[in-house]
Amino acid sequence: MELAKQLLLLAIRWVRPTVRGTKPVLCNGLSAVPLEDRILILKKGSKPDDRIWFLEIDTQYVRQQQKILGTEVVAWSKGVIGNAEKPVVISGPSGVGKGTLISMLMKEFPSMFGFSVSHTTRAPRGIEKDGVHYHFTEKSIMEKEIKEGKFLEFASVHGNLYGTSVEAVELVADAGKRCILDIDVQGARSVRASTLEAIFIFICPPSMEELEKRLRDRGTETEEQILKRLRNADAEIEQGKSSQIFDFILYNDNLEECHERLKKLLGLDGFVTAPPISGPIEIDLPMDHSVSKIDNKIIINCISSGEKESKNLVILDVSSLKGGAPGRTRGLNFQAIGSFSNGLNGIDQLS
Ligand SMILES: Nc1nc2c(ncn2[C@@H]2O[C@H](COP(=O)(O)OP(=O)(O)O)[C@@H](O)[C@H]2O)c(=O)[nH]1
Numbered sequence: 001m002e003l004a005k006q007l008l009l010l011a012i013r014w015v016r017p018t019v020r021g022t023k024p025v026l027c028n029g030l031s032a033v034p035l036e037d038r039i040l041i042l043k044k045g046s047k048p049d050d051r052i053w054f055l056e057i058d059t060q061y062v063r064q065q066q067k068i069l070g071t072e073v074v075a076w077s078k079g080v081i082g083n084a085e086k087p088v089v090i091s092g093p094s095g096v097g098k099g100t101l102i103s104m105l106m107k108e109f110p111s112m113f114g115f116s117v118s119h120t121t122r123a124p125r126g127i128e129k130d131g132v133h134y135h136f137t138e139k140s141i142m143e144k145e146i147k148e149g150k151f152l153e154f155a156s157v158h159g160n161l162y163g164t165s166v167e168a169v170e171l172v173a174d175a176g177k178r179c180i181l182d183i184d185v186q187g188a189r190s191v192r193a194s195t196l197e198a199i200f201i202f203i204c205p206p207s208m209e210e211l212e213k214r215l216r217d218r219g220t221e222t223e224e225q226i227l228k229r230l231r232n233a234d235a236e237i238e239q240g241k242s243s244q245i246f247d248f249i250l251y252n253d254n255l256e257e258c259h260e261r262l263k264k265l266l267g268l269d270g271f272v273t274a275p276p277i278s279g280p281i282e283i284d285l286p287m288d289h290s291v292s293k294i295d296n297k298i299i300i301n302c303i304s305s306g307e308k309e310s311k312n313l314v315i316l317d318v319s320s321l322k323g324g325a326p327g328r329t330r331g332l333n334f335q336a337i338g339s340f341s342n343g344l345n346g347i348d349q350l351s
């Protein structure tokens with residue numbers, strides 16, 4: 001529905017919508033610009049990483065939530081300049097070597113990849129640390145957080161609840177790293193259906209006998225848990241190979257060779273060290289600024305009063321927004337057009 005109509009409807013019916021996403025903290029003033037399906041909010045005088053926000057009114061996520069909750073919904077999302085690299089989703093049956101391959105990749109490229117730390121209701125294994133391998137949690141707490149919309153996806157796997165929080169993925173992207181998710185096939189299907197654009201890789205064992213051997217040799221599960229994991233493996237492999245969810249299938253026979261193939265499909269086979277990832281460009285939005293809109297370009301006129309009053313023109317391009325609530329909105333482009341001060345014809349410098 002057209003945004004203006006939607007807003008009018010909300011106003012006429014005095015509906016109090018359910019608010020999703022992370023709210024911005026209060027500020028001294030703001031500019032609001034209505035876009036097609038959301039409102040752009042520019043916070044005046046806030047820190048660089050807290051200046052651009054969106055209140056989503058009619059996006060895919062908002063419509064989804066309206067269906068689930070049966071109420072009107074609006075959702076907050078923080079805007080981030082630039083794009084994050086596509087996350088990498090890795091799935092495969094228990095014991096196939098997902099964790100081992102991910103560790104190898106992260107060890108070789110520590111500044112390039114970051115791990116999405118999932119939540120789980122299963123008990124920690126001996127060497128596992130809370131907040132590093134998983135966020136170990138209670139079932140009732142996780143169920144409450146799922147209802148509150150904190151999870152990008154969740155699934156019941158081998159009798160326990162597992163889920164990827166929106167924050168887990170965004171924290172990695174905020175650090176300028178590419179996110180790796182180790183999740184089951186149901187989770188991969190949910191991520192495929194979400195707004196998160198990712199690369200999906202399924203890891204296959206060379207045989208069921210080898211899978212059983214790896215699980216037993218790992219020695220982290222009871223006999224009952226091993227049997228449950230092996231029973232589930234058949235269906236997982238079947239779905240992994242046939243479901244169209246996955247972009248690539250990798251056989252983990254020889255570990256080193258599989259690691260090399262994984263690097264190759266991520267475009268990393270030629271790299272000795274990780275290439276630098278450029279950080280976001282910062283924009284300076286002083287308290288005093290005015291905003292106008294032409295097509296998908298937001299023109300911000302910043303006025304700074306000093307000895308000589310000067311103005312800066314900044315253009316914010318909102319034509320290729322990515323992601324959005326319940327996570328950050330990425331893909332914003334920002335361009336400083338020029339600065340001019342009150343001189344000849346009002347313009348004496350254009351940079
Ligand atoms: N859907 C979903 N699956 C997850 C998540 N975290 C882990 N898993 C999957 O849960 C399954 C069991 O994981 P885990 O208990 O660590 O055992 P392992 O696979 O034997 O190492 C694996 O298939 C994981 O990929 C998550 O956040 N969401």
Ligand SMILES: Nc1ncnc2c1ncn2[C@@H]1O[C@H](COP(=O)(O)OP(=O)(O)O)[C@@H](O)[C@H]1O
Nearest residue numbers: 094095096097098099100214218252253254255
């Ligand atoms: N290609 C391989 N050949 C032999 N053993 C492997 C191979 N890949 C992984 N392993 C071993 O198999 C076990 C299960 O691997 P892990 O990474 O924990 O699997 P997953 O995370 O998929 O459950 C570990 O003991 C690991 O060292």
